[in-house]
Each structure stands twice: as structure tokens, then as C-alpha cells.
Amino acid sequence: MQAVELTDAPAPVALTEANRILVVEDEDLIREMLQLSLTEEGYCVTAVADGRAALGLLLQTEPTQALPPFDLVVLDLMLPQVNGLDLCRLLRRQGNATPILILSARGSETDRVLGLEVGADDYLVKPFSTRELIARCRALLRRQKQNYLPQPTVLHYKDIYCYPQQCRVTVRGEVVNLSPKEFRLLELFMNYPRRVWSRESLLDRVWGSDFVGDSKTVDVHIRWLRQKLERDPSHPEYILTVRGFGYRFG
Numbered sequence: 306m307q308a309v310e311l312t313d314a315p316a317p318v319a320l321t322e323a324n325r326i327l328v329v330e331d332e333d334l335i336r337e338m339l340q341l342s343l344t345e346e347g348y349c350v351t352a353v354a355d356g357r358a359a360l361g362l363l364l365q366t367e368p369t370q371a372l373p374p375f376d377l378v379v380l381d382l383m384l385p386q387v388n389g390l391d392l393c394r395l396l397r398r399q400g401n402a403t404p405i406l407i408l409s410a411r412g413s414e415t416d417r418v419l420g421l422e423v424g425a426d427d428y429l430v431k432p433f434s435t436r437e438l439i440a441r442c443r444a445l446l447r448r449q450k451q452n453y454l455p456q457p458t459v460l461h462y463k464d465i466y467c468y469p470q471q472c473r474v475t476v477r478g479e480v481v482n483l484s485p486k487e488f489r490l491l492e493l494f495m496n497y498p499r500r501v502w503s504r505e506s507l508l509d510r511v512w513g514s515d516f517v518g519d520s521k522t523v524d525v526h527i528r529w530l531r532q533k534l535e536r537d538p539s540h541p542e543y544i545l546t547v548r549g550f551g552y553r554f555g
């Protein structure tokens with residue numbers, strides 16, 4: 306006889322995901338609240354109170370079965386020992402791509418952009434509601450899972466379609482010829498809509514870290530790309546300049 310699942314109620318979604326979240330927050334009350342609400346959602350939560358302890362956990366060289374890598378870091382900015390921005394920067398420099406959600410009392414555009422600039426994936430301003438926190442965590446975890454799936458066959462934004470496997474792009478229904486660098490820039494932009502990229506990080510991702518040249522190269526390619534994509538290159542609607550930081554798509 307075949308075994309039958311003896312449950313009528315659907316399993317809680319978070320439980321089946323069994324994601325591991327690292328919470329880094331020095332304020333006891335907030336840390337406990339985070340730990341409690343994320344645990345209640347079914348996540349496996351580890352909480353630490355300073356940046357150095359977090360780094361120790363995140364940069365352990367060989368994740369073991371008992372201690373698998375974290376799927377998400379919820380990170381306060383103002384921390385003793387190593388602050389949140391430095392921690393972010395350090396992790397990314399080490400090639401650690403664990404999604405990071407920054408928590409901060411500071412909500413200015415500059416802080417937000419700076420957080421994203423050093424490699425955080427999202428930003429939540431204190432005080433925040435538990436519901437919003439959980440929604441953001443879910444979204445980041447979902448996005449991270451999608452990164453492991455095969456590349457999408459088509460990237461789409463407004464009237465731009467990019468087919469990575471065919472290296473083909475259409476804009477308003479017309480095929481557009483892009484150079485390999487222009488194509489890689491566009492593909493990167495479309496994979497991370499609304500993410501702010503510095504010229505340096507674009508150089509790194511598209512030209513490679515051993516590229517010798519300056520960031521003006523990026524500006525030149527962005528100009529060419531705009532001429533090919535934008536209705537009015539002097540008033541771009543796709544590739545936007547973020548003054549003082551770089552560029553973003555959409």
C-alpha cells in the first residue's frame with residue numbers, strides 16, 4: 306500500500322524553505338524581536354550583537370553540515386567592533402554573495418544608496434514593522450533562489466527584450482546591434498533592475514578586474530548604449546545617471 310501524507314493543512318511555506326538567517330544587531334530589544342519574529346516564520350535564526358562576531362560566522366572557510374552557510378544577513382549599520390557598511394564591503398570583497406538586508410535608523414537617500422553601493426541588497430529604515438521586515442526577507446530569499454536557476458531565456462523591461470542565449474536585443478520591436486561590451490552591460494543592468502552601480506563595479510563586472518583603464522570607459526559605453534536604446538538619449542528613460550554614484554537601469 307502506498308504511503309499517504311497524513312496532513313490536510315498545507316505546510317507553512319517558511320518551514321519547507323528552512324532558510325538560515327543571520328541577524329546582526331547590537332540593541333538587545335531589537336535583536337530579540339528580530340530573532341523571535343523570524344523564528345516564528347519558520348526561519349533558522351542566529352543572532353549576534355557585533356560586527357566581528359558576524360564576520361567570524363560568515364567567513365568560516367568550510368561550511369559544514371551542522372553549520373551550513375547563511376541564506377540571508379539582516380544587518381544593522383551602527384555596530385560595535387566592525388560597523389555594518391564595513392562588514393558589507395569586506396564580505397563582498399571576499400567574494401561572499403550572501404544577500405544582505407540593511408537596517409538603519411538613517412533613512413536619507415545618501416545612506417540608502419551608500420548601503421546598496423557597498424553591496425547590500427535591500428535597505429529597511431527603523432522603525433519598521435515586522436510584516437515589512439518579513440516581506441523583504443522573503444523577497445530576498447526568493448530572489449537568491451532564482452539566481453541558482455538556469456539563466457532566463459528572455460529579460461524584459463518596458464519595450465526592451467534581451468535574449469542572453471542568442472545575444473540578441475530588440476527595442477520597440479526592432480533588432481538592435483550591440484557590441485559585446487554593450488550587450489554585457491545591458492544584460493547586467495536588466496538582471497538587476499533599479500540597482501545602483503558605480504563605474505568601478507561596472508568595470509569589474511563587465512570588463513573584468515584585470516582591466517587597465519579608467520572609469521571614463523564606462524561613460525563612453527553608456528553613451529553608446531543610450532544612443533541605441535533610448536528614444537531621446539539626452540533624456541534617458543532606461544539607463545539613468547545617479548549623480549555622484551554611477552548608473553542604474555529602470
Ligand code: CA
Pocket residue numbers: 330331332381382383384
Ligand atoms: Ca545599532
